[in-house]
Structures are given as structure tokens and as C-alpha cells.
Amino acid sequence: MAHGPHGARGRRGRPDPAVASLRSAVRGACADLPGGALVLVACSGGPDSLALAATAAWLAPRCGWRAGAVVVDHALQAGSAHAAERAGAACSRLGLDPVEVVRAPAAPDPAAPARAGGPEAAARAVRYAALEEAAQRLGAAAVLLGHTRDDQAEQVLLGLARGSGARSLAGMPARRGPHRRPLLGLPRAVVARAGDALGLQPWSDPANADPHPLRNRVRARVLPVLEAELGPGVAAALARTAEQLREDADVLDALAADLLARARVPGHERPDDVVVLDVAVLAAAAPALRRRALRAALLAAGSPASDLHRDHVLPLDALVTAWRGQGPLHLPGRVSASRACGRLALRRPGAQGRAPEHDTS
Template structure:
């Protein structure tokens, strides 16, 4: 008796490993678009969670399909993805329609926020212990290249984590060719999202042009190297962020309105201080997508370059000002004559 195709076995191993800590009976939702990555993921989860069979999972598998409504025929594509998940034995299968047309950061960022919100709602509604996303090693490499092009810091260049809250990405260690091969071996017909080849989107240009050029000029293995770089940077970023959180805790006063001890902040290394200041700005309500390095440097100047300058305005209607040796971040007062 022959076993499954190597690609099918690789995807199943990845899913089994990512969910090994889940208790018996827990519900796992697969976020499925119908594309090759998420369809291979759904097939593996459905097989692992099927009743009976030695070595299969004790958890249950369902799916959630998000219709972003950004292109003609998206509702039909979502219905086909939901039907495919049912055919693979996943239950329940939820279909979430979202409005991803507006918001800061452009259509890609807006769609991502809407999708994550929908997945969170689905997990809460069903009591799911985990939501599996189909991002592969190639997606990770694309994320790192986009971060480099934007001049991002270590946290952004660290790419997507394998786990964050209920979200899990079992396929980050596998190339996209493996998920396509798994679908072919199982006789599954993935949906090809037109957005993946639309040059209007930066990620599509990276996928279709930038990475192939790098592979052609530097040799094979660029995507794997970029993903490996992300893993290493993530380890460093997690340590630095933990140290920055400790620094913030030491600088806080007894009451939230006391603000932060500017002298204690100034004594810290710049990398920790600036991470702490960014975290403090976000805690105060600054808008994450619009909070830039320039904003953080302006906050830093209130700490190490204090010359009596006025308050710093942050996105999200947050204001930072230094008074009596302390840095205070709070909602900005309304403009004169405002309501």
C-alpha cells in the first residue's frame, strides 16, 4: 500500500505539528480563499480531523471563507471555496462578507484588516481554538522584500509569525510549489485570484517580477534565505520588545496620568527607548498604520533633545508633551472652536 504523495504528506505534517498542542475536541478553523495554499491547508486539516484513522488529530476542523467584495464574481468564488471545504469534510464552514473598499493604507492593507476582523469574529462565534492561515515561505519572502523597499524596521522585516494569538501559519516552512503539488496530487482545482497577478498591487509585482529577477541574478534559494532572515530578526525583535516593555514599566508613574520619567528613558539605549516610545504611543491610541519613524523620532527628541519645544502631534489624535520632567501622551485637545 503506497502512502500519500510527498507534497500531500509535507502539508499534513506541517498542520499536525502546528496543532499538536490543541486539546481533544478543539475546533480549528481554516481560512480558505480557494487558492492553492489555503485549499491544500484545508485538505490536510480535513484529513487529519476525519473520524478514525491511526495518527490523525483529535481536534475538529472547520473553515471560514471571506468574501472581500473587491472584484466581480468574488461572491461566486467564495461560494466555490466554501463548497470545496465542505467536500473535504470540514464542518462548520462559515462564509463572511466584508467591506474592504476603504480605510487607511490602501486597498491591500484595508483588505487585510477586514479579513483579520472577520476571522476573529468567526473564531469568537464558533469558539475555535485556532485559525489556520495558508501563508507559505514564498509569502514570507515577499513580505520581507516589501519591508526592505519601505525602509521598515526589524519588526516588519521579521515578517509574519508562525503564531499570533489564535492565528497559526503551519505552511511558513514550505514553498508555494509544495501546496500546488499537493492540490494536483489530490485532484483539487484551486482558484486563481486575479489580484495575485494585478500589477496595481505591490505584492503582485514582487511575486511576478522582483523575486524571479533576484533568483535569476543571485541563484536559487533567495526566497528561502529571505524567510530565514525573517526568522532570525523575529528572535531579535522579540527580545528587544520585551526589554522595551520592561523599560516602560520602570518609567511609569503611580497613576496613568503621571506619564513617563524622561530621565530614565534618556538613560536607556536608543533602540530600547524608541521601541518603548512607539509602544507608549500605540497604548495612548495612536493609529498604528500611520505611526511612522518620524513620529517616534519626534517623541525621542522630547526625551533626549529637550529645548522647551511644544507638543508632538501623533496620528489618531494623540498628543505628546513634556512637562516637569515627564513625558505625557494623551488625546489631543479639540481645536479652537471645535466641537
């Protein structure tokens, strides 16, 4: 049975079940958008993002919003420009408008210090920055990302391998800022079946076959072994775990933010690069909340989230609960931490004001 990209009819003229699942998911994810809103699909030309692009193109005129696409060319391999143009042309044929192909900035100097997370994290940061810039410039209300339930399961496994906390194990959120992930509840196999039913011809990224990136090994080797040994449904269970942990982490983060607000010492803050906290307020809190609040304080002082780990938070926590005159601490982002006179100060070079005298109590 042949289909155009917008047909895909099953029995009795009904849409193919996989196609119907995608349409329902995208429609639900965009239900709050006002009429005439522009929705951009982040499309690489691969199976997931191309199926998402086709679904958005079909839904847009029926739901009263407009659909466009952004293709980011990372220029990390030969032929990437051609692949990006091919993806852009496929989006245009689907009826998406506008369609932009954006070339990512040049890769960092190989001699520069390695970014936490390696090349994958660096490419991801560049990609999201490019998508956000395009969304702002074009006035888009939302950017749709093609991550599936399998991607979520892989994310949870990677977090477990790193020994991460609940926030990292909560995986990718369905929404964050302008970004929305409508396919996060759907298996990758369903998305692939929808693409087949729609007659799409996705691009197969050769980088996905590279065994060196950890995520590729998790996808090709680890998850299949878990499914074989533990039975089917492992990916779904990991995704459910992420959803439950996200609910818990949201509550804990809100409580930690309240603790941090109560611990801030009025009149001592400097613009973006100094945080001064009351040690007594922090010490009275439960350890889990206090450490979350301290991590948030480090972020506010300038520590990059990608470089900040539990090994950094625990010594900072010890300045609060196990004070023996130690310090100062030197933390990611050139942030230093010191305790004096019942105050915990986080600062970076260039911060104004005099550091508190060393606490001898």
C-alpha cells in the same frame, strides 16, 4: 494516477512527498490542541488555502480535533460572491464542518482619508476581523492561514522597500493569537504540488494578475529576478532572515516593555488615552530600547500601528534627549506629546487631567 482528495498515494502506498510535508507541518502546528478542539481554515479557494483545507480535513479525525472553514468575500470585484460560494462548497466536499461564507463589510468611502498600506491593508484588516469574529462565535481554538515561505519572503522585501525596522522585517509570525501559519516553512511550489497530488481544483484569483498592487509586482517580477541573478534559494534566505530577526525583536520588545513599565509615573495614567513617563528613566536607556519603548507608549496612547513610523518616534525621542523647549508634537491617532517638569505626557482629545506646565529647564 488518479486520487481522491484524501488519497494521494505515491510509491509503495506512501503519501506523495509534498502531501506528507503538508500533513507534517499542520500536525505540528496543531499538536498542542486539546481533543475535540475546533480548528478553522481561512480558505479563499486558492491553491495554498485549499491545499491547507484538504490537509486539515484529512488530519482532523486522526488527531482528535474538528476542522471547519471560513471563506471571506470582500466583494471587491465582480463575481466574488460566486467565487466565495465555490470555495465554501469545495471545503464542504472535503469534509470540513462547519463551513461559513462571510461577506465583508462595505468598503470605506473613497473620499475618506486613505488608510496606511492602501486597499490591500484595508482588506487585510477586514479579513482578520471577520476571521476573529467567526472564531469567537464558533468557539474555535485556532484559525489556520495558508501563507507559505514565499509569502514570507515577499513580506520581508516589502519591509525593506519601506525602510522598516527589525519587527517589520521579521515578517509574519507562525502564531499570533488564534492565528497559526503551518505552511510558513514550505515553498509555494511544494504546496502547489500537494494540491495537484490531491486532485484539487483551486480558484485562480484574477486580482493576483493585476500589476498595480506592490505585492503582486514583488511576486511576479522582483523575486524571479533575484532568483535569476543571485541564484536559487533567495526566498528561503529571506525567510531565514525573518526568523532570526523575529527572535531578536522578541527580546528587544521584552526589554523595551520593561523599560516602559519602569518609566511610567504612578498615579498619572488615565484609561487608555494618557501615558505619563519619567524622562530621566528613558534618557538613561540605550537608544534602540528607548525608541521601542516610546513607540509602545504611542500605541498605548492610541496611535494606530499602521500609521506609526520612525519619523514620528524620532521627534518624540528628541523630547527626551535633545530638549530645547520644543513641543507639543502632534502624532498619528490625534495623540499629542509634550514635556514638562521632567515628565513626558502623551494624550488624546478628551483625556482627563491638566496638562503639565511647559518645561523651561
